[in-house]
Amino acid sequence: MTRRVAIYGGSFDPPHLGHVLSVAWTLSAADVDAVWIIPTWKHAFDKEHGASFEQRMLMCELAFTLFREVEVSDIERRLGGVSRTLHTLEALESEHPDTVFRLLVGADVLSATDRWHRWDEVMRLAPPLVIGRQGSPVPEGCPISIPNINSTDIRSGLANAADITGLVPTAVLEHIRSHGLYQGEG
Numbered sequence: 001m002t003r004r005v006a007i008y009g010g011s012f013d014p015p016h017l018g019h020v021l022s023v024a025w026t027l028s029a030a031d032v033d034a035v036w037i038i039p040t041w042k043h044a045f046d047k048e049h050g051a052s053f054e055q056r057m058l059m060c061e062l063a064f065t066l067f068r069e070v071e072v073s074d075i076e077r078r079l080g081g082v083s084r085t086l087h088t089l090e091a092l093e094s095e096h097p098d099t100v101f102r103l104l105v106g107a108d109v110l111s112a113t114d115r116w117h118r119w120d121e122v123m124r125l126a127p128p129l130v131i132g133r134q135g136s137p138v139p140e141g142c143p144i145s146i147p148n149i150n151s152t153d154i155r156s157g158l159a160n161a162a163d164i165t166g167l168v169p170t171a172v173l174e175h176i177r178s179h180g181l182y183q184g185e186g
Contacts, residue, residue: 001098002098002099002100003033003034003096003098003099003100004031004032004033004034004099004100004102005032005033005034005035005036005096005099005100005101005102006026006030006032006034006035006036006101006102006103006104006129007035007036007038007088007089007092007101007102007103007104007126008022008023008026008035008036008037008038008104009037009038009039009040009076009083009085009088009103010038010039010040011039011040011043011047011049011056011151012037012039012056012059012060012063012151013049013050013051013056013151013155014051014056014059014063014151014154014155014168014172014176014181014182015037015056015059015060015062015063015064015151015168015169015172016063016149016150016151016154016167016168016169016172017147017149017166017167017168017169018106018133018146018147018148018149018150019063020063020064020169021146021147022104022106022131022146023035023037023064023067023070023104024067025131025142025144025146026104026129026131027067027069027070029142030102030129032102032129033069034069034070034071035064035067035069035070035071035104036070036071036072036073036092037060037064037070037071037072037073038072038073038075038076038088039053039056039057039060039072039074039076040076040083041053041076041077041079041080041081041082041083042081042082042083043082043083050155050181050182051181051182053074053077055179055181057072057074058175059172059175059176060072062169062171062172062175063168063169063171063172065171075088075091075092075095076088078091079091084117085103085116085117085122086116086117086118086121086122086125087117089101089103089122089125089126090125093125101125101126102126102127102128102129103122103123103126103127103128103129104128104129104131105128105129105130105131106130106131106132106133106136106146107130107131107132107133107136107137107138107139107142107145108133108135108136108148110130110136110139111136129142130142131144131145131146132144132145132146133145133146133148134146134147134148135148149167154167154168154182155182158176158181158182158183159182159183
């Protein structure tokens, strides 16, 4: 039997409620059996991560623990080097030949696909599931938009002692605070 899996990649630095809401919509309204969360190893656009890969993996596990159909994957650590969606999808397809993949992306990402490595091949291997994001056009087939929450603003807020309650899952916020993450990034 063919399994249908949505791939949701990103820095998740830290994972926030926009990510959680995207997964909730995908599992509730899209034709998938599961969502695999894939934190980047080394960002293709040279973005520096504020937390280690291991911390981001753990925060993803905390953020998505309420969904039994969600797995957090370390495939990009296993692949090493610069994280490229195409390479990740090719590796996943090789490891899971009985699985059909979709790529979960926010509508805000569509304007930057010209910067992605071989986007046409990415679309062939994992046709995108596009979820709306406030401030971007609502995509066809997705009548909702998630709030425009971003990890950069959350890290800045944490570094400046701002209240970010309600923007990240409680377990993630507790982990960030107990480990002193993002304190010197202001």
